Amino acid sequence: MHAESEIREPLILGTKTYRQITDDIIAPIEGKASKGWYVLLTIFSLTFLWGLGCLSYTIGVGIGAWGSNNSADWAWDITNFVWWIGIGHAGTLISAVLLLFRQKWRMGINRSAEAMTIFAVMCAAIFVMLHTGRPWLDYMLFPLPNQFGSLWPNFNSPLLWDVFAVSTYFTVSLVFWYIGLIPDFGMIRDRVIKPWQKKMYSFLSFGWGGSARHWSRFEETSLVLAGLSTPLVFSVHSIVSMDFATSILPGWHTTIFPPYFVSGAVFSGFAMVLTLMLVVRKIYKLESYITIKHIEYMNIVIIVTGSIVGVAYLTELFMAWYSGVEWEQYAFLNRATGPLAWSYWCMMTCNVFSPQLFWIKKIRTSILATFILSIVVNIGMWFERFVIIVPTLLRTFLPSSWNTYTPSFIDIGIFIGTIGMFGTFFLLFSRFFPVIAQAELKTILKSSGEAQKKAAANHKHEGVSTH
């Protein structure tokens, strides 16, 4: 058994045993859903439906239904795409990077974070598929031998790299998530009594048995997938940033973009994980597994990535001045003082100033403060993408084509709709899927369980029984 320093705080609180972990994690699946769950599901699925309505309208009449115009040809759609993709970065980061660094605290949160990733990438896909204008022709994005013209897609273009990056990221995250889910579905299959549940979970569990050989292959697969996903996470948002950075627009043409986008993505992703986990731990009574310590660790990641983002903003400003390129200087002056300056300062406040509050231990260990700040960060990160895209496009080289931008009713409807879709999927996930990777959690019970740690500290060498 692996022993751990007494100074490290326990990651599983109370006197838990293997059996109790099983019971706690299966409780939302076996039990009845609360009223709150139904209320939330109704709200989210109604907004989802509204979004679907707006989507159908867009497909019916074309993207003239949006507020985008000749200058701001990328606006609300790509802002939302980048925002959702950014949110989708935390899941794989938690499960892959933290696995490689052997961070045990990932185990309380990785399952939901990965689910969040998958749903967020699905939301992002809606925007990127719709912004082409004729989504029924989206298959032309792929390098098919084509009869449409005689050219292949342009492999020099970051937009095409993005097609490959996002689809690889989505499918690999999905597979990584599902492979982790199989043992937990096996546990649920062996526990549930209702026949339809038994049938459903035995189908989902693929016949999992948990033999030593399978576990050894399982761990090898998880490790290699984590090793593959780690550079994948960084590549995806780097490539998203190259959609902008390889253009010649002042304000976009910046070499700092890839690291700046990646840390921004992790920043917003962790904020979204916190927003969701604080709700999940409360509703499903998982306070013993998603502890204040977990929240504190995530807040520390938020300080680090938030500060990187802050430094990136300042570097951009400095480089604009130092480069001596007046187009570049004007682009940043326009962001900070132009007609959309309010969105710039909203971004600055939410992303640079507010996360610095987490330096205070009282704030980063307070659930209420964390919840509020996590939402503030997500608003800030939405505005970051908006600031990069819209004010820049409204003030390009030719003053005669300077313009203004207002999103249309349909634009807003689709965005709200994706939030509804995200919420609906997450609620269904948390009700029918194990929200914590219980099999993995059981491996750290002896080293990081509160009772087990206390027993070890008292030099009871036989340890506390785990059943």
Place this chain on the structure above:
Amino acid sequence: MATKQIIHGVFGDEVPMMEACKKLRASGIRIKEVFTPCPVHGLDGIIGVPRTRLAICAFLYGLTGIGLATLMMWYMMIHDWPNDIGGKPTWAYYFAVPAFIPITFESTVFCAAHGMALTYLLRCMLVPGAKAKNPDPRSTDDKFVVYLELNDEQAKKAEAILKANSVEEVNYKGTIHIEPAY
């Protein structure tokens, strides 16, 4: 025709289970399989599970991914329809290769990850609709089940070893007939 007893040694904790496995192996008893609710580190060495070669497969799938992407982009951009897009001509592969790196990387990851995942699932016969492979359903919850197939003489020896190592239950689950190999 040899007859063997099927024995389940059910433990409530991995530490005595591993101790028992060590002693069983020391006395020359073959441990057919161990079913556990979570991965138990160090168990593979004790019961003699060889290290899996899945990672080698992943590496080979990754190489396949590099090869496929290179071939695809060489064919489309260099061979079939060379072009000069934005002053970036694609007359030769080595000349245009920097722009091909991102997709080559993505394709490597795509093939390695999916190839490995599929190999893992098929190697373990984890497919939709497969029957549960654990003989005792409690082994996905909190029990560690040592699964043995032994003749009568070995069975007695094994039971004694299991009982000496705080086993919770020793269950005899019937017999199987094994045709001798001619």
